């Protein structure tokens with residue numbers, strides 16, 4: 001059993017934690033869970049497994065370990081329940097949302113003796129499943145806007161009607177704890193009551209709503225449900241006070257801490273594990289583009305953590321994890337001392353949920369493109385995915401923490417008020433009479449892909465270019481995404497042909513317009529989240545073929561005519577494009593042909609390419625090195641494709657080659673520098689030559705492709721950021737909470753404004769990259785120009801990632817649903833982050849430039 005750090009709540013609690021950890025390690029061993037995986041359930045496991053495990057925990061007396069003995073519990077201090085929760089989360093055990101954790105506090109506090117007899121025993125023994133259904137389509141954070149009613153019946157009992165939404169585990173609950181208005185004539189705070197509803201009663205309907213992470217939340221519809229009198233929990237019309245009590249105790253931070261520690265340990269393990277044979281996905285040297293080679297070529301046994309940039313990142317995560325742990329532990333200590341404060345609970349919630357998002361971002365970034373290969377917690381591991389696909393899974397999963405159990409904005413308000421005495425002014429009387437009509441914006445899928453945000457323009461922008469592209473994309477809807485993705489190409493072929501036929505050639509007359517076209521097209525595609533292989537199959541390929549001159553002319557013509565589809569194998573799974581460590585090797589055959597063997601990794605839309613532009617390392621003689629750029633038909637004997645199920649939905653694939661025969665006419669360029677491998681050692685430390693990939697035609701073509709692709713990808717990221725901002729603004733305008741549109745809250749406006757500033761920066765940085773390419777290409781870029789292109793990718797990636805977090809935050813629980821469509825953007829952003837060089841790779845390029853140039857003298 002591997003031992004992991006705990007919350008540090010004293011030796012007794014630690015000893016208990018050891019027992020729980022041992023039991024859970026055994027109970028959740030792969031052999032036990034394998035047959036019970038259920039990705040549609042938030043726990044990842046089926047109901048049968050969950051119920052069995054809960055009963056087993058109950059039989060040990062652990063579910064209610066800290067419940068007072070007079071109520072039937074174990075009577076141990078709160079630190080025992082805390083470490084149990086922590087271990088449950090750490091092990092992904094379906095013991096997080098139990099009847100006791102969800103509904104325990106209000107039931108234990110307010111139930112009548114009869115209700116206690118009926119419920120508390122089964123809750124402690126793990127014999128029933130419960131759900132809590134508070135939220136409604138028009139009432140989330142602002143629960144006082146709820147419209148469900150429970151009208152008293154003359155003979156006793158109530159008639160319950162209403163629509164609850166986003167309910168965790170609704171489909172398997174035996175009993176549902178809910179709130180409804182019992183006195184609609186008075187403000188909600190004085191006229192709601194809590195009810196325990198048997199879900200088998202006539203009139204209760206449960207409807208699954210798929211979330212972006214693949215599991216279901218539930219709509220619970222109450223259609224004139226006749227409740228017996230003893231369904232009322234606590235005091236009639238006193239439900240608001242009970243609700244506040246319940247929500248405040250719904251969860252301690254210990255579950256979040258357990259999840260964070262587990263993910264941290266998984267990332268740590270991944271980065272600390274030596275990689276044999278194959279270069280780790282997260283390590284790369286930007287040899288071809290001439291940026292610094294300050295990470296040595298990893299020999300077998302190299303650990304990703306030996307890369308100082310990754311080590312620094314992990315150290316930062318470790319520090320933040322400790323901060324979060326202290327906050328969670330402080331809350332438990334306060335509870336032990338009977339001094340639990342709202343501010344501490346809010347602080348733990350904010351720190352832990354926001355840290356969980358940052359950690360998931362780090363995990364996926366550190367693992368490179370492989371980190372975006374998705375998995376489920378208990379299903380079969382996705383081939384090639386680090387930590388069995390957990391990183392990609394957690395990236396999507398952790399968006400909800402900052403939204404649920406009170407949005408973090410409200411917790412910040414609470415901290416300001418209770419810890420700092422900074423209270424918001426009371427809303428006006430008008431605002432206290434909220435519009436009770438539930439409001440939801442139309443699904444993103446129905447909104448047009450283009451809008452005013454795309455108009456903000458950048459220096460050198462050509463408005464006349466945007467118009468035809470907008471027109472072309474005018475009919476594109478997110479709703480079509482699933483349709484086109486199920487086709488063999490994975491994108492809209494008619495749109496692709498139209499783009500090649502109309503937008504691209506129109507701009508091709510001059511190189512200036514061509515580059516700007518690439519930027520504008522890519523940005524608009526991002527904005528509409530329309531999948532087309534523009535940066536990989538068009539911009540990069542076009543740039544490489546252009547740089548090759550006559551050697552590339554025939555292919556360039558075919559590319560632009562649309563008769564042949566190309567993909568540039570740019571990545572090689574290095575987390576950065578590094579041709580000199582290309583995974584494919586070219587061996588000269590006696591008849592003048594070549595044999596290609598190896599693997600090119602993470603090629604966007606590999607499955608739709610007719611021809612691969614493929615860099616391969618030459619083995620022309622002992623100790624010699626060189627680079628070859630080949631045009632390899634997808635149908636070549638010995639070539640095999642594997643498409644990954646990644647977050648991006650953009651068909652990232654591996655191209656495996658086994659002794660593929662390459663005719664001399666399929667070689668587009670060949671750089672045989674004649675240098676010995678050992679000569680490269682000097683380059684690595686100094687990096688002064690600025691061109692680690694050599695200056696032959698193949699290297700130049702690949703460098704041009706990389707620069708052009710990076711610029712186009714940065715533009716796409718800019719468009720994705722703008723699309724996310726658009727969705728957030730639409731929602732903030734349309735959604736009413738606390739009697740006003742979300743947009744009326746300063747926190748919301750500031751967040752949107754920050755997202756806007758990010759979009760502007762990204763667009764300007766990308767335009768600047770486009771400018772340097774325009775003045776230089778197809779000639780090789782100097783260090784400054786490379787740094788400018790790298791800066792575009794860094795800025796646009798950061799903007800898009802922040803936009804994703806911001807949009808999910810502002811769109812609340814609705815944004816979490818699959819049919820809201822927001823996640824198509826979020827996925828694309830994460831995938832683009834790792835393509836054509838991670839942010840740290842590009843920062844290294846910038847650092848190389850700064851090392852090589854002299855700072856301006858200090859002014860006198």
Ligand SMILES: Cc1cc2nc3c(=O)[nH]c(=O)nc-3n(C[C@H](O)[C@H](O)[C@H](O)COP(=O)(O)OP(=O)(O)OC[C@H]3O[C@@H](n4cnc5c(N)ncnc54)[C@H](O)[C@@H]3O)c2cc1C
Nearest residue numbers: 132133134135140141166167168400407409745809812813
């Ligand atoms: C995974 C998941 C599980 C859930 N499980 C349950 C469950 O079991 N039972 C249940 O009843 N509900 C559940 N919910 C619903 C959850 O409680 C709501 O999503 C949450 O209360 C927020 O409400 P909302 O989504 O309507 O967002 P809104 O209230 O519309 O808020 C959206 C965003 O607007 C901003 N905002 C709102 N009000 C303010 C303000 N006053 N000041 C500043 N900014 C503000 C915030 O950014 C907020 O995130 C779940 C949700 C998720 C995502």
